[in-house]
Structure formats: structure tokens, C-alpha cells
Amino acid sequence: MVKRRRIALNYRVNYDFSAGIVIYIQNLIKGFKLLEDSLQPHLTIIYTEDSPIQEVKEIDYPYIDYFKYKPIRKNFFTKAINKISRETIGTNILRRYSFPSHADILYPYFDCDENFFLKRRYYWKPDFQEMYYPQYVSQVEYSYVVENMKRIASNQEYTLILSSQDSFNDFEKFFGPFRNRVKILRFISLLPDISQLNPKQVLMKYGIDKKFFVVSNQFWPHKNHRLVLEAINKIKEKHTDFVVVFTGKQSTYRDREYFSKLQVYINNENMKDHVRFIGFIPREDQLVIMKQSVAVIQPSLFEGWSTVIEDCKALNQYVLVGDLAVNQEQVNKNVRFFNRHSADDLAEQMDNLLTHPVKTESAPYDESIERFKQNLIDVFELEHVHS
Incomplete structure (x- = not known):
């Protein structure tokens, strides 16, 4: 029996925020679908009310389920209970219902109260534009990026996925020497069929x-x-x-x-x-x-x-x-x-x-597609869970 890697994909985005990220996640799913059956991971799609989830469903990936993400309503009661529980048992008692805790990998990783169990964290940073053009982001956003990257770079349990060698060079320049694992996943475009359009x-x-x-x-x-x-x-x-x-x-x-x-x-x-x-x-x-x-x-x-x-x-x-x-x-x-x-x-x-x-x-684009398929296998270690 095939044991599949279980990957939760963070699809808590919409076209208003970033069309590029929406397409990026969709192309990952399309890429997984191109792999031979024994290598295809089981996917959990974490989405919100505004996410274009129907577009994911139309991909018709064979091993998939869906989780609608709803943040906890924070009030005095929940904050007090969770503060006590963090101090005593190291995590929050009050969490979202049925958060997908069964995942081997959450990608791209995001911080929330329910993710404490994931020791191996797969982060994604598409580029380091904030370091070159800080005037285009708020001070809050800039500070978050810097502190987050420093935290990732210091932890050997974490994996940072970058999209190019150029981004790797920037990570090394601004946040090296680093202890975390770094992998490069050069994404491609798997396009919808437009041949029927005039x-x-x-x-x-x-x-x-x-x-x-x-x-x-x-x-x-x-x-x-x-x-x-x-x-x-x-x-x-x-x-x-x-x-x-x-x-x-x-x-x-x-x-x-x-x-x-x-x-x-x-x-x-x-x-x-x-x-x-x-x-x-x-x-x-x-x-x-x-x-x-x-x-x-x-x-x-x-x-x-x-x-x-x-x-x-x-x-x-x-x-x-x-x-x-x-x-x-x-x-x-x-x-x-x-x-x-x-x-x-x-x-x-x-x-x-x-x-x-x-x-x-x-x-011909076929060579790029084949490289991307092998890249997915290597980055998400899909061969390591199959006998």
C-alpha cells in the first residue's frame, strides 16, 4: 500500500491580495497531478471565504480534501484561558475546530496557535524586495520580514523554499550565515487550454x-x-x-x-x-x-x-x-x-x-515541465515515503 506524503497547502489568498500567489499554489497542485500516482501526495487545501477555491476543485486532483480556515474570535475569556494553558502545557487549549494537524508539511508555513506540533516548517519567500526597496512597504511589514527571516535562519529544523538562485544569494547576503535548510523551487506556468478561444x-x-x-x-x-x-x-x-x-x-x-x-x-x-x-x-x-x-x-x-x-x-x-x-x-x-x-x-x-x-x-516547454516535476519530488521529499 502506498504511503503518501501529506501536505497542507496554505491557500488563504485571493486575487485582490496577490494573483501571483494564487497562480503559484494552483500550479503546485497541477504539478503534483503530473507525477506518477505513487508519488502524488495527499493534499489538504486551507482556504478562506475569499479564496478562489472552485478553481482548485476544477483541477480535479485525485487525493485532496479541504479545510476552511476561520481565525479564533479573541475576547477576554479566550485570551485568558490560552495564556494560562501556554504557561502550563506549552500550547493553547482553545483552537479552531478540526485544524488539519495530520499534515507532514504545511506549505507555505504560517504562524498560528495550532501549528506548534509542526517541528519541520516549510517557509516560502519569493524574493527580498523589502531589503532593496524598504520605501515601498510599511515599517511594520519591513520589521516583520526581517525578524521572521532571522528566526528562520537560526533554526536548523526549518526549511526555507526560494524561487531562484538570485533569491538564495540575497538570503545569504542579508541573513547569513544561516542554520536552516534552503531549497530552490523554480516554479513554472501550467496554462489552461486557450485553443478554443477566438x-x-x-x-x-x-x-x-x-x-x-x-x-x-x-x-x-x-x-x-x-x-x-x-x-x-x-x-x-x-x-x-x-x-x-x-x-x-x-x-x-x-x-x-x-x-x-x-x-x-x-x-x-x-x-x-x-x-x-x-x-x-x-x-x-x-x-x-x-x-x-x-x-x-x-x-x-x-x-x-x-x-x-x-x-x-x-x-x-x-x-x-x-x-x-x-x-x-x-x-x-x-x-x-x-x-x-x-x-x-x-x-x-x-x-x-x-x-x-x-x-x-x-x-519547447516540455523540458521545463519535467524539471519542475523532479524539483517537486526533491523539495517535498516525495520518494522518501514510498516503498
Whole structure:
């Protein structure tokens, strides 16, 4: 009889908070499904009222159950009882009902009263942008990241999963020497089937009737949308027949005026004819739009491992990306790099593609999928529990 690793996946997210994390967890489940049956772990999905749980159910993973996460209502009584119990027996008596304590691994690990029994903790840190751009996060968030990373680095029982060698270098730089285990899990994009969608109808749906580039980033300050607008401004007189399409929710808790400041710039520079904001759209539509574009633009000032770049690799689509070390680690075909601080450089690259369109080089994605499958086996030690 097969003994399966039991993994609880932390899916307490939604698209408003981070579309990237939602897709990351879904791709993990799709990746586990690609493994041979004897290696597939049993999954418990921890979700909340706002989590897109139906999308997980549609993956139809064979060994799975679900746990709806509800925080304890904290009042004077529960706080007093739990304070006494922690002092006497080391844990809280009052907990959530039937928390999934049977898991071998909770990933990504999060702290709550019921997790004391998990000595082996699998944390995830996609990148260390807070260390380079502390101005884009609150002091509370920055302090939490620093203290949490120090705590992880000091405990040999803990595992930290990173998404790139570049992130590993940063962890070593800021928090080394470390005692914890570190593993690298380079995620991929396992895309939904878009072959039945009519590209012309999708473009018409969003009023896209010119040659276009697309930017598919959340509207967070470090995503560097302003640079793209400045590049558009530099070539809009030469190329009157193109537009840049921006997808994604037009809000962020990190800078609530971020999107409005972009709009002010567009209005002041008379750029409305070259910019199209289409908001948060179905993923299938987003992928069709990316595939039909002149190129996808990924201008971020910082990334851990870009979902957008991975989507482009899976779609075999051309991409213009900022010159981050992690981007150069991630992609080497159908790509041009630009100085992420230079609107002139990006404008030149866009001008070149509009003037001299390029054909993408064939780059099969199968090898990436196979590496990801083996990566899942190694990181979660799936072979170790099978006889």
C-alpha cells in the first residue's frame, strides 16, 4: 500500500491580495497531478471565504480534501484561558475546530496557535524586495520580514523554499550565515487550454484594435509602470498606431494613490490614445492577449521569479524584460533585456519591435515541465515515503 506524503497547502489568498500567489499554489497542485500516482501526495487545501477555491476543485486532483480556515474570535475569556494553558502545557487549549494537524508539511508555513506540533516548517519567500526597496512597504511589514527571516535562519529544523538562485544569494547576503535548510523551487506556468478561444473576439471584447504591447503586473510601486509610460511618451509621435495594454487590479495597499498618479501623468502628456487599462480579466483572456501582442513587457524593479516571464515561455511569446539578474537566470530565448531604470532604453526596444517585427524562436516547454516535476519530488521529499 502506498504511503503518501501529506501536505497542507496554505491557500488563504485571493486575487485582490496577490494573483501571483494564487497562480503559484494552483500550479503546485497541477504539478503534483503530473507525477506518477505513487508519488502524488495527499493534499489538504486551507482556504478562506475569499479564496478562489472552485478553481482548485476544477483541477480535479485525485487525493485532496479541504479545510476552511476561520481565525479564533479573541475576547477576554479566550485570551485568558490560552495564556494560562501556554504557561502550563506549552500550547493553547482553545483552537479552531478540526485544524488539519495530520499534515507532514504545511506549505507555505504560517504562524498560528495550532501549528506548534509542526517541528519541520516549510517557509516560502519569493524574493527580498523589502531589503532593496524598504520605501515601498510599511515599517511594520519591513520589521516583520526581517525578524521572521532571522528566526528562520537560526533554526536548523526549518526549511526555507526560494524561487531562484538570485533569491538564495540575497538570503545569504542579508541573513547569513544561516542554520536552516534552503531549497530552490523554480516554479513554472501550467496554462489552461486557450485553443478554443477566438483571438479576434477576445481582442474585440477589450477594444484592442491596434498593434499592442501588454503589461500584466499588479499595480504595486515596484512593478515600475511609470517607466513604461515614459517610454510610450518617447515614441508616440513616431508610432501613432500602437497601444500598450495594462491588465491587473488598479489598486494596492502599499500605495493607494499609485494608479491615480499614473493617470495624472497620462493626462498631462496627452497619451490616452496609446494606453489601455482593462483591469483584472479572466486568466484565459489574459493569456490570449499576451500571445497576440507584439511583445509582453516586464519592467519590474524587483522579482523573485516572474510569473509573467514564465507565462511567456509557456506561450512561446516574445518578452521585453528589465535587466535583473533573476530575469537573466529565468529566460534566455525570445527575449530582449533593457535597463530597468532607463525609459530611453525601453523606448528604443519598443521602437525596434514596432519597426522590425520579430518571429519567436521555437522553445519547447516540455523540458521545463519535467524539471519542475523532479524539483517537486526533491523539495517535498516525495520518494522518501514510498516503498
